[in-house]
Amino acid sequence: MNKRLTLGCVFLLSSSAFPVWADNDAAQDRPTMPMKNMDHNAMPGMNHGDKQSANEKPGAMQGRAQGGSAPANARDPHAYSGGYSIESGKYALPGPRILKLADEYNFASLLVDRLEMVRTSDNSSITYDLQGWYGRDYDRLVIKAEGNVDNGKIEEASTELLWSHALTTYWDGQLGLRYDSGEDPGRTWVAFGVQGLAPYWFELDITGYVGEEGRTALGLEAEYEILFTQKLILTPRIEASVYGKDDVKRGTGSGLSEFSAGLRLRYEIRREFAPYAGIEWASTYGGTADYARAAGLDTRETRAVAGLRFWF
Amino acid sequence: MRRTPSNTRVIPDLSRRRFLQGLAAGGVLAGLSPWVKPAWAGEVATTATGMAPVLSGTEFDLVVAETAVNYTGSPRMATTINGSIPSPILRWREGDTVTIRVTNRLNTSTSIHWHGIILPYQMDGVPGISFAGIAPGETFTYRFKVDQAGTYWYHSHSGFQEQTGMYGTIIVEPRGGEHIRADRDYVVQLSDWTDEDPMKVYAKLKKQSDYYNFNAPTAMDFFRDASERGLGKAMERRRMWNQMRMSPTDLADISAHTYTYLMNGTTPAGNWTGLFNPGERVRLRFISSGTQSFFDVRIPGLKMTVVHVDGQDIEPVTVDELRCGPGETYDVLVTPQDDAYTIFAQSMDRTGYARGTLATRADLTAPIPKLDEPEWLTMTDMMGAMAQGGVMGGMGGMNHSGHSMSGSMNKNATPVRHAKTEYGPSVDMRVDMPRTNLDDPGIGLRNNGRRVLTYADIKTPGEPVDPREPGRDIELHLTGNMERYTWSLDGLEFGKSTPIHFRHGERLRVILHNDTMMTHPMHLHGMWSDMEDADGEFLARRHTISVQPAQRVSFRVTADALGRWAWHCHLLYHMDAGMFREVIVT
Numbered sequence: 001m002n003k004r005l006t007l008g009c010v011f012l013l014s015s016s017a018f019p020v021w022a023d024n025d026a027a028q029d030r031p032t033m034p035m036k037n038m039d040h041n042a043m044p045g046m047n048h049g050d051k052q053s054a055n056e057k058p059g060a061m062q063g064r065a066q067g068g069s070a071p072a073n074a075r076d077p078h079a080y081s082g083g084y085s086i087e088s089g090k091y092a093l094p095g096p097r098i099l100k101l102a103d104e105y106n107f108a109s110l111l112v113d114r115l116e117m118v119r120t121s122d123n124s125s126i127t128y129d130l131q132g133w134y135g136r137d138y139d140r141l142v143i144k145a146e147g148n149v150d151n152g153k154i155e156e157a158s159t160e161l162l163w164s165h166a167l168t169t170y171w172d173g174q175l176g177l178r179y180d181s182g183e184d185p186g187r188t189w190v191a192f193g194v195q196g197l198a199p200y201w202f203e204l205d206i207t208g209y210v211g212e213e214g215r216t217a218l219g220l221e222a223e224y225e226i227l228f229t230q231k232l233i234l235t236p237r238i239e240a241s242v243y244g245k246d247d248v249k250r251g252t253g254s255g256l257s258e259f260s261a262g263l264r265l266r267y268e269i270r271r272e273f274a275p276y277a278g279i280e281w282a283s284t285y286g287g288t289a290d291y292a293r294a295a296g297l298d299t300r301e302t303r304a305v306a307g308l309r310f311w312f
Numbered sequence: 313m314r315r316t317p318s319n320t321r322v323i324p325d326l327s328r329r330r331f332l333q334g335l336a337a338g339g340v341l342a343g344l345s346p347w348v349k350p351a352w353a354g355e356v357a358t359t360a361t362g363m364a365p366v367l368s369g370t371e372f373d374l375v376v377a378e379t380a381v382n383y384t385g386s387p388r389m390a391t392t393i394n395g396s397i398p399s400p401i402l403r404w405r406e407g408d409t410v411t412i413r414v415t416n417r418l419n420t421s422t423s424i425h426w427h428g429i430i431l432p433y434q435m436d437g438v439p440g441i442s443f444a445g446i447a448p449g450e451t452f453t454y455r456f457k458v459d460q461a462g463t464y465w466y467h468s469h470s471g472f473q474e475q476t477g478m479y480g481t482i483i484v485e486p487r488g489g490e491h492i493r494a495d496r497d498y499v500v501q502l503s504d505w506t507d508e509d510p511m512k513v514y515a516k517l518k519k520q521s522d523y524y525n526f527n528a529p530t531a532m533d534f535f536r537d538a539s540e541r542g543l544g545k546a547m548e549r550r551r552m553w554n555q556m557r558m559s560p561t562d563l564a565d566i567s568a569h570t571y572t573y574l575m576n577g578t579t580p581a582g583n584w585t586g587l588f589n590p591g592e593r594v595r596l597r598f599i600s601s602g603t604q605s606f607f608d609v610r611i612p613g614l615k616m617t618v619v620h621v622d623g624q625d626i627e628p629v630t631v632d633e634l635r636c637g638p639g640e641t642y643d644v645l646v647t648p649q650d651d652a653y654t655i656f657a658q659s660m661d662r663t664g665y666a667r668g669t670l671a672t673r674a675d676l677t678a679p680i681p682k683l684d685e686p687e688w689l690t691m692t693d694m695m696g697a698m699a700q701g702g703v704m705g706g707m708g709g710m711n712h713s714g715h716s717m718s719g720s721m722n723k724n725a726t727p728v729r730h731a732k733t734e735y736g737p738s739v740d741m742r743v744d745m746p747r748t749n750l751d752d753p754g755i756g757l758r759n760n761g762r763r764v765l766t767y768a769d770i771k772t773p774g775e776p777v778d779p780r781e782p783g784r785d786i787e788l789h790l791t792g793n794m795e796r797y798t799w800s801l802d803g804l805e806f807g808k809s810t811p812i813h814f815r816h817g818e819r820l821r822v823i824l825h826n827d828t829m830m831t832h833p834m835h836l837h838g839m840w841s842d843m844e845d846a847d848g849e850f851l852a853r854r855h856t857i858s859v860q861p862a863q864r865v866s867f868r869v870t871a872d873a874l875g876r877w878a879w880h881c882h883l884l885y886h887m888d889a890g891m892f893r894e895v896i897v898t
Contacts, residue, residue: 066739075787076731077804078809080786091874100440101887227530
């Protein structure tokens with residue numbers, strides 16, 4: 001998904017505590033909440049003097065401008081059909097329906113969010129992070145792939161194939177498989193998660209994983225876009241991974257395993273094509289850090305990145 | 313007027329300027345195709361440049377084909393009727409039966425819909441509803457009796473062919489002769505052109521719905537706002553938008569970033585010109601054929617007296633400016649005295665304009681006004697009457713616009729009933745307390761110092777043709793999810809919908825309730841829409857009704873046209889997204 005935000009100030013966050021990803025609804029209650037100064041006599045459909053039951057009456061304030069669930073007496077959108085369908089019946093054209101609009105067509109997109117050179121104090125490598133989809137508005141096949149290429153070899157890669165289903169206005173539920181490959185032994189996981197847009201335009205992707213031998217994991221990615229201009233965009237990004245148990249062969253320990261935070265500044269030459277440069281701080285923790293130290297690796301590193309963001 | 317200080321327009325760079333202005337000699341390349349009958353006949357446009365040819369009579373042969381055009385410096389293929397953009401002006405006479413043979417020389421199916429013309433449903437030209445469409449190589453013969461007079465138009469109802477050039481004007485002369493007296497009579501057809509494949513434009517919107525919006529608020533705007541108003545106010549001004557994840561600058565979906573706006577098929581640089589002698593009365597028939605563009609039209613230095621809307625005479629009303637929604641038509645009378653005037657039609661999102669000139673000689677021009685500053689949508693556009701009711705009075709920097717707040721909550725308002733399918737992913741906003749006032753010219757036109765036409769000004773003289781009170785109400789909500797770029801009615805796109813059944817002969821009331829932050833021009837085929845005010849008083853007979861954000865309007869319909877009909881948002885990209893219903897009259 002390509003998201004752009006209308007507002008650029010991370011510190012706004014601090015002034016509005018909200019449950020970050022879980023909230024599709026709570027933060028939107030405000031638009032229709034304030035009732036204090038309202039002239040109830042003038043309200044169309046307002047149920048005067050019976051505030052308790054207001055929510056049950058049609059036309060009463062339903063309290064939310066977004067999300068929520070339909071009240072029991074919500075209107076049936078097919079109530080006016082008189083039993084007719086768009087497929088057949090009186091005055092319908094013979095044969096199968098030929099009028100199909102874009103809601104019945106499949107679209108496809110591939111976003112290479114990061115294709116970057118990564119330089120640390122002692123190494124340089126290539127990282128990729130892409131997401132593609134194929135399908136319709138509310139159901140899509142999604143592929144997510146992320147990995148590192150070092151010295152021409154895939155050092156570490158994670159690829160997911162998911163069915164993505166729109167759950168709410170801004171959130172998709174996703175279910176599928178993840179396969180980890182690279183230099184270490186491969187791992188297969190069942191993946192389930194949510195991806196979407198939180199209030200204040202935070203893009204979130206949170207996925208739980210269940211693997212063989214009782215392995216479990218959790219991945220979190222969050223991105224935000226700050227528009228300096230219509231084309232110059234700063235993206236703070238964090239990524240974290242958590243594992244349920246040690247996996248010696250892949251060098252991951254239980255608990256918080258890795259956390260990285262980055263800033264990337266891109267310039268959209270076209271919407272679809274943007275070079276960027278940035279910096280990222282990454283750390284390993286717990287057992288993963290122990291494995292890293294044992295292998296003679298740093299547990300913290302600062303990375304200079306430069307790359308391309310592009311999509312079709 | 314209260315402007316949004318943080319919202320400065322980007323100064324167009326050179327490439328953008330080229331887009332805005334277009335080529336002076338732009339348009340159909342290599343002259344007109346051989347099917348065109350001798351042009352410049354008829355009374356219309358005998359002294360204008362760049363007009364479409366005029367065909368009149370009762371028998372017409374129209375050929376749909378690909379034609380090379382060049383509006384921006386890059387040649388492109390357009391879909392045209394008889395090789396011209398706009399398509400030929402068809403002149404009919406009220407009471408005549410017209411026969412129109414449409415031959416398809418494309419390699420894909422085509423169709424022509426006669427917008428605003430009352431006719432048998434098989435002649436209405438909507439593939440999949442009225443007929444099967446016109447297959448490549450095939451000729452379809454439309455034949456129907458014309459029982460109305462006035463200014464109308466026609467366009468393809470297939471795919472994106474309307475975007476790529478298939479639109480033209482219909483003028484039906486009243487049986488007793490033209491009664492709106494004018495010395496000159498010009499069609500001014502407004503449209504938008506893109507060099508891109510419209511399907512690719514649509515796909516881009518699916519992938520990034522604000523792809524064409526280069527007026528998004530930035531961090532710089534925020535800091536400027538914060539220093540001018542204080543941090544708290546700057547944050548408060550943005551809070552609701554950010555919580556709801558909606559953009560206050562999403563005014564058009566598609567902007568001059570890809571569009572070149574055309575007047576009679578002519579770019580701004582090409583400068584379509586209509587000639588007059590000082591003191592003459594000139595009739596301008598504005599036809600809004602923008603596929604995704606509302607045009608705000610004015611002629612600096614001239615008052616426009618609006619006399620005819622959607623093919624119906626109205627009680628004359630004199631204004632400085634009017635907003636033309638896609639599908640609508642507005643006939644105005646002007647009496648120019650000076651040598652030259654600019655006809656200026658800026659797009660609603662203020663990224664570009666169509667432009668032409670009224671002049672006493674073809675080589676004269678008048679200054680071109682600057683584009684207005686784009687405005688942020690207001691709380692009124694998001695929350696309707698709730699914002700007007702003063703509840704949101706604490707919202708710093710909110711522009712509580714609309715010409716009047718009183719009357720926005722009328723006593724007769726029916727309860728709002730959202731459909732149960734409006735609580736899912738297809739809907740990003742529901743308005744519980746809509747505004748019902750019609751005297752609001754809409755975002756970008758409020759309190760701009762000019763007298764702007766509003767729907768409250770548009771009155772068909774006399775009573776509705778069918779005086780019966782409506783027997784029932786049909787409530788339909790205009791819905792969408794801007795982030796996903798889905799558009800629907802009652803939260804259901806066309807593919808998931810069922811028809812709306814009108815009982816033959818009944819008089820009913822339709823309530824359109826806009827649960828989005830965009831204005832939707834809703835066009836019901838086959839039957840008139842008798843617009844009412846908030847108190848249920850008859851206003852005007854319309855074929856296209858634009859419903860503003862968070863607004864609730866109603867109109868009466870006499871279901872006298874058996875068959876199946878289309879009913880949709882006339883923003884082409886919304887219609888194609890599924891903001892479309894079938895109506896069945898049995």
